[in-house]
Amino acid sequence: MTGRVLPNLLNPLDRSGDVLAFPRGRQPKLTEAELRAAVAAQMKDAEIAERFGLSKQRVYQLRQKHGLVRKRQPRGARARFEPKIATERPATMPPVDHPALTEARTIYPATVVPVDGLLNVLVSGANHWKIGSRIQKGRWAGFPVYTLTLEERATCPDSCRHWRSCYGNAMHLAKRVRVGQGLEDRLGHELAILQSRHPAGFAVRLHVLGDFYSVGYVDLWASFLARFPALHVFGFTARIDGRNDPIAAALVHLVLAQWSRFAIRFSNAPIDECSTVTVEHPRQVPANAVLCPQQVGKTDSCSTCALCWQSRRRVAFLQH
Numbered sequence: 001m002t003g004r005v006l007p008n009l010l011n012p013l014d015r016s017g018d019v020l021a022f023p024r025g026r027q028p029k030l031t032e033a034e035l036r037a038a039v040a041a042q043m044k045d046a047e048i049a050e051r052f053g054l055s056k057q058r059v060y061q062l063r064q065k066h067g068l069v070r071k072r073q074p075r076g077a078r079a080r081f082e083p084k085i086a087t088e089r090p091a092t093m094p095p096v097d098h099p100a101l102t103e104a105r106t107i108y109p110a111t112v113v114p115v116d117g118l119l120n121v122l123v124s125g126a127n128h129w130k131i132g133s134r135i136q137k138g139r140w141a142g143f144p145v146y147t148l149t150l151e152e153r154a155t156c157p158d159s160c161r162h163w164r165s166c167y168g169n170a171m172h173l174a175k176r177v178r179v180g181q182g183l184e185d186r187l188g189h190e191l192a193i194l195q196s197r198h199p200a201g202f203a204v205r206l207h208v209l210g211d212f213y214s215v216g217y218v219d220l221w222a223s224f225l226a227r228f229p230a231l232h233v234f235g236f237t238a239r240i241d242g243r244n245d246p247i248a249a250a251l252v253h254l255v256l257a258q259w260s261r262f263a264i265r266f267s268n269a270p271i272d273e274c275s276t277v278t279v280e281h282p283r284q285v286p287a288n289a290v291l292c293p294q295q296v297g298k299t300d301s302c303s304t305c306a307l308c309w310q311s312r313r314r315v316a317f318l319q320h
């Protein structure tokens with residue numbers, strides 16, 4: 001995959017120009033933290049090269065520079081259950097007094113962009129190696145996948161257990177869409193286009209970064225489900241305190257009413273179903289949970305797995 005799949009907002013009937021090439025010019029950088037996370041996730045050099053827009057040789061050089069040498073398995077040795085594990089969050093932690101933590105924002109404020117500066121806010125899952133572009137199995141098989149990325153911490157509850165160790169700390173290239181009326185209007189337009197392009201169904205992953213930021217925003221997604229019958233949503237939320245957080249209460253209501261099309265899991269919530277749990281080692285996976293198969297190399301991506309929306313069973317994730 002060499003580009004981003006973008007809805008053509010100007011001419012919804014023109015489907016020929018879906019794939020836009022990456023911009024020419026200076027190659028994006030690959031930081032040491034990102035490279036370490038990618039190697040720990042067992043990504044091949046070719047995959048890293050494609051993800052970050054570098055050559056395979058450059059990735060190899062950077063690995064050598066940072067001492068990230070891949071160990072060869074002895075011949076005939078049985079593959080052991082070890083570094084093949086892709087952790088849920090790369091080990092990137094800002095210092096505890098970093099202003100982003102106290103000001104509830106990303107550590108990359110320049111990456112927060114207004115909707116007006118974006119051709120589209122829903123981006124193909126092909127741009128996220130863990131998500132994938134088209135669902136391969138289960139009830140939603142064949143659906144293309146789109147993602148939405150918001151600003152981490154600014155939209156999240158400060159009770160999130162990854163407030164400091166957020167996945168977004170290692171994503172300096174990700175564009176975070178600024179939230180507000182502009183985003184909400186644009187979502188309506190783009191979902192209408194996707195509904196007409198994919199009447200048999202499409203999926204939206206909420207949110208690569210960020211979270212549901214208001215009751216009105218939750219209600220908006222409820223209205224989208226009613227307006228766009230092809231829309232299916234999956235993802236995770238750190239809003240789990242339904243007693244004290246009205247956004248969480250609104251989400252619980254919507255998830256229970258619409259799970260078959262709105263499979264949002266409550267992260268580390270003390271409930272048996274529609275939830276996740278974070279563990280440090282596969283031995284700690286509770287009896288009522290299934291370890292994310294992608295993290296242990298049993299499947300390539302969410303699109304080839306489908307567990308999160310196919311089943312209500314709790315899903316366990318490995319913490320870094």
Ligand code: SF4
Pocket residue numbers: 291292293294295301302303305306307308309315
């Ligand atoms: S369990 Fe499957 S669908 Fe859920 S996050 Fe892991 S790979 Fe994705």
